[in-house]
Amino acid sequence: MKLAETVTFGGGTLDRAAELRGTDLDAAARMAGGGTILMWRGKPLVCAGALAPLMRLPLDHPVLGGARRVLLGRREDGTLVFAHDISHWTPADMPGTLDSFADPTEQSHPDLPDAVFAELRRIMVLLDAEEAAEAATARALFGWHDIHGFCARCGAPSEIVQAGWQRTCPSCGAHHFPRTDPVVIMLVTDGNSALLGRSPGWPEGMYSLLAGFVEPGETLEAAVRREVYEETRVPVGEVEYLASQPWPFPASLMIGMRGRALGREITIDPVEIEDAIWVTRENVSDAMAGRHAFLMPAREGAIAQFLLRNWLADRLD
Known part of the structure; x- marks a missing residue:
C-alpha cells in the first residue's frame, strides 16, 4: 500500500x-x-x-x-x-x-x-x-x-540500561528488551460491503474493523482467518497485507490486512464482540460525514479509519 x-x-x-x-x-x-x-x-x-x-x-x-x-x-x-x-x-x-x-x-x-x-x-x-x-x-x-520492573527469569528487581531500551537483572544477568504485541486488524470485504464489529463499552453506534492478537505459531494470514471466524463465523479466503501502525495502548503493532469474505452469514461470539454488521461504502461515507442514522465511524487517527477511508477512495494498492 x-x-x-x-x-x-x-x-x-x-x-x-x-x-x-x-x-x-x-x-x-x-x-x-x-x-x-x-x-x-x-x-x-x-x-x-x-x-x-x-x-x-x-x-x-x-x-x-x-x-x-x-x-x-x-x-x-x-x-x-x-x-x-x-x-x-x-x-x-x-x-x-x-x-x-x-x-x-x-x-x-x-x-x-x-x-x-x-x-x-x-x-x-x-x-x-x-x-x-x-x-x-x-x-x-x-x-x-512500568510493568517489567522484575526479572522474568528469577523475579529479582531489574535495572534500566541502554538509555531505556533494555533492562538487566543484577541477580541472574538476564537481559530484557521492550516487547510489541502483533495484532491483525482486518478490512474484510465482499464486493461493495465491509464487515464491521463493536465491543461492549464503546460509544453508542461506533463500529470498527475486527481485530485480534496473533497467536504463537501463526502467520498473519492465518490469524486473520481465525479471528474473523471466531468472532463472526464468516469464512475468509484471500488475505493481503496493507499497512501497520504502532499503537502504544499499551504495546501493540496493529497490522492492517485485507481479507476476501467467502460468505456473508454472521453468527457472533458474544464473549468476543457485542455485534457485527455488513456495511456498504455508502454507509461508511455517510457515517464519516455524520449523516448515518446510527453508525459512528472508527476513532480518528486509528488504523481502522485509515483503512476505511482509503477503501472508500480506492487507494488500497
Missing part, C-alpha cells in the same frame, strides 16, 4: 541512534543539543488550549529532577531528543479516567505554566508526524518499564 506510512504514529523519520545507547548520554546531549518531551502516566505534555504541539523542555529544567529518562533518537538536524517521565508526581485532583477509552481530563504542573498533560489518543491527530511518532515511542517505552 503506497500510503501505508501516512498512518498516525507511522510517519516519523527519527534516527533511533542505537549506537549511543551505551554511551555517556549527558556528554552526547551537550554536543548534539536537543531537549526532551515530558510524560506523566502515559500523557505527553502539550501546549494548553491548542493541545499541540508537544512541549520540549531543556534537559536542565528543574521539573526533571527524579524523572526517568530514555533516549528516543536523533532528528534530521542532528539534535538528540529524549523523553522524561514524572509519573511519581501526584496532581491535586487525581482523575479516575486515566488510560480509559476517552480521557477528557488535563493535568497542569505548577512548574509548567501554559502546558498540560493530555491523553495521547485524544490529541494524536493534532500532532505532526514527527511529534506523534516521538510521543508514541515514549509512551510505549515507559509503559513497558
